[in-house]
Amino acid sequence: MTPAERLAALRAELDRAGVQGVLVPRADEHLGEYVPPSGERLAWLTGFTGSAGLAVVLADRAALFTDGRYTTQAQQQLDPALWELRHIVDQPAAEWLKEHAAGRRIGYDPWLHPEAALKRLEPAGVTLVPLPANPVDAIWRGRPAPPAAPAVPHALDHAGATAEDKRLAAARALREAGEDAAVLADSHSIAWLFNIRGGDLAHTPLALGFGLLRADATAELFMEPGKVPAETRAHLGNAVTVRPRDALPGALRDLAGKTVRVDPEATPAWFAETLRAAGASITAGDDPVRLPRACKNAVEQEGARSAHRRDAVALARFLAWFAQAAPTGRETEMSAADRLLEFRQAVPLFKAESFPAISGAGEHGAVIHYRATPESDRPIRPDECYLIDSGGQYLDGTTDVTRTLWTGPGPAPALLRERYTRVLQGHVALSVLRFPKGVAGPHLDAFARRALWEAGLDYDHGTGHGVGSFLSVHEGPAAFSRAAKPVPLAPGMILSNEPGYYLPGQYGIRIENLLLVREAEARPDQVKPFLEFETVTLAPYDRRLIEAALLSPAERAWVDAYQARVLAEVGPLCDAATRTWLAAACAPLG
Known part of the structure; x- marks a missing residue:
């Protein structure tokens, strides 16, 4: 069936169900971010493969709502003759329904929506109708069987x-x-x-x-x-x-x-x-x-540290290889991601990638959750920006790390270095924070944006998400995001620290480490307990993209100390050639 035929068939099912519209979320019965092939109803219907979205189908129009991570991707994957694209925060579904469907009966599958999400649609003035069967399933020929792997x-x-x-x-x-x-x-x-x-x-x-x-x-x-x-x-x-x-x-x-x-x-x-x-x-x-x-116990915390140290060896091997391979122009986005996976597969206790690697060269790096496919895969060219966001699932922990790299062999442009450095400043600002107990992630999000805001820049995603212990790479309830619930941060939580900047059609910048929340040492006259972060990710930043003159003395000292720690902890675990490369990559900023 073509996309138009699928939409027409769904509308015929709605007529049979006695409703004038339907909600199709990107969710299965467990409401998780990641779903098995049998739960990919939104992708099958619309062609949009992002991990967050909601489609609303009426008899005469249809819209897809997603967030800032996926708007560029959705523009590329949706047929504009069939689907309107809306930002789920700036143009929420309730407003669209109120404008186009007030007074109508809108069906939903009660297995795929939490009650809280349905309540947020009440201002739309529609009648929400639970359906006894999912209408997409009725028209999905060849739908995959539910997964049956053992527990x-x-x-x-x-x-x-x-x-x-x-x-x-x-x-x-x-x-x-x-x-x-x-x-x-x-x-x-x-x-x-x-x-x-x-x-x-x-x-x-x-x-x-x-x-x-x-x-x-x-x-x-x-x-x-x-x-x-x-x-x-x-x-x-x-x-x-x-x-x-x-x-x-x-x-x-x-x-x-x-x-x-x-x-x-x-x-x-x-x-x-x-x-x-x-x-x-x-x-x-x-x-x-x-x-x-979310509050990892002592064993889980030590497992996270151990998993990140081992993962760091794979990352160092990859970065050393990339430094030699990228300027040749012979590698592609997919071949680079495959090489990183090979390095991780050699790491003890590795079970799988924690998500499909985001390997984006040049303009593809600006697609925040880009996924290279055989159709989109392109060469990684000399003298351009390359973003690699990846992670591993290990029996003792889950990793997630992003590095933005310059392919060389020439120098990076001054404007690119300036913007990369502003992202790095936000990354450092969050890393060094001390804050009182009771503070939540939304209260800290702005620290990572300040250097960008000073230049009139920003990024359209949260600054960080929780990470599980050999579980989901995206874990609640805490997050660094203006849109997140104000859940107080607590010792043992692990969150990502990943500010970015994206220039559509040209490049994307993102720098990501994982942070472990821990008790902070008390200081004189401190009136309440404070918390701080321990950085558990160990991977060097690309010195060719850092404009050292923009960094404050404290920021520069932090970067140098971090790079020295990477060399000290990871270097002894690497082969001689990787260790030699790592020593140069971790040298103090000039």
């Missing part, structure tokens, strides 16, 4: 706490809140709580399923029995019952008269609708596992 135990040596201890702590929180049970719809929470991992997604080690945690610390795991082998059942223990997904409706009905916590931002609306119909009392609250999962 496997995650070793205590990496988890740092037993699943029983985690359940007891979460159950105690339910009892203290006067709640009988909590719905667990986020497969990341299930993975962390039960100390299991899986292979249902290409880059995030999840076994997709649902859970019910009870206040007595018993739990039910709703996952097809074939996905839970005998070893995993023994690992889960007698307090955890494994049931197939089709047992969920009955399990929720059994909660009649009970008080059940449901996270309105992270749980499909189907759960709340079903619980209310059963006569349960619902309390809106955060998934009880989400915050403990």
Whole structure:
């Protein structure tokens, strides 16, 4: 089917369902950022492959809403004759619906939308109608089967706490809140709580399923029995019952008269609708596992440090290779990404990339979440800007690092160096912050933008996201973003620090390290506890892009100290040739 035929077929399904429109999110039943092929409904319908978006289809028009990371990509992938493109923050779906669909019945799949997202559409003046079946599924011929990879135990040596201890702590929180049970719809929470991992997604080690945690610390795991082998059942223990997904409706009905916590931002609306119909009392609250999962324990913290040190060896090998290969013009975006993956595959405990590498040369670097394909792949040319954003999944940690490189052999233009240096200044400003306990990520986002703002520049994405422990490379609830919820930062959280600058059609700049939140040493007359960041990523910055004269003495000292640390910690782990290159790359700024 052509894109136009798919849209026409969907509209015919809407007529049969008795609605005048439908919402098609970029989500599956677990509402995660990454979905299996069977959940790629938005991509199949529209051609847009970004990881965040919402399509609204009416009888006479259709629009796609996405954020600043993907607007350039969406312009390239959507057929403008079929789809209007809107910025999801500046031109939200509720406003578009109010203008074009007020008074109409708009259908939605209650498995693919949290109640909070549906409530944000109430000002649109439409009637939202839960549909018994997804209309996209009805027309998607050849839709892939749901993933069926097994759930496997995650070793205590990496988890740092037993699943029983985690359940007891979460159950105690339910009892203290006067709640009988909590719905667990986020497969990341299930993975962390039960100390299991899986292979249902290409880059995030999840076994997709649902859970019910009870206040007595018993739990039910709703996952097809074939996905839970005998070893995993023994690992889960007698307090955890494994049931197939089709047992969920009955399990929720059994909660009649009970008080059940449901996270309105992270749980499909189907759960709340079903619980209310059963006569349960619902309390809106955060998934009880989400915050403990984000605050890594001591073992997870040390695992992150170890994973980043090993990952740094692969990065150093890649950067040394790139310095020789880039000026030749013989490499492409895809061949460079493949070479980096080869280096990572040689690292102990490596399991997979944490996301498909963003390997963007020249103008492609300005596409914030660009993904090279055989059709878009192009040579990396001499004397241009190249952006590589990549990461690895290791049994003891998840990495995510971005470096912007000059391909040489000539010098980088002065304006490019100036803009790179302003991005670096924001990156340093966040790295060195000390802040009182209780401060949240949105309060700190501006520190990373100040140097750019002084020049009238900015970037259209958050400054940083949470990162899991051998889990998702994008983890809530904390983030450095004006749009994020003000969740106070806490020791053990790991967040990315990645300011950038993008000039469409020419180049993109982004510099990213991961930061571990830790207690800060008290200073004289300090009246409350303070926190600070430990940088765990170890990879040199491209000195050819740094305009040292723009840096303050403190900024310059920080960069030199960081580069010296990279050499001291990573150099001894590298082969002789890489170590020689690294020594030159980490030399003090001239």
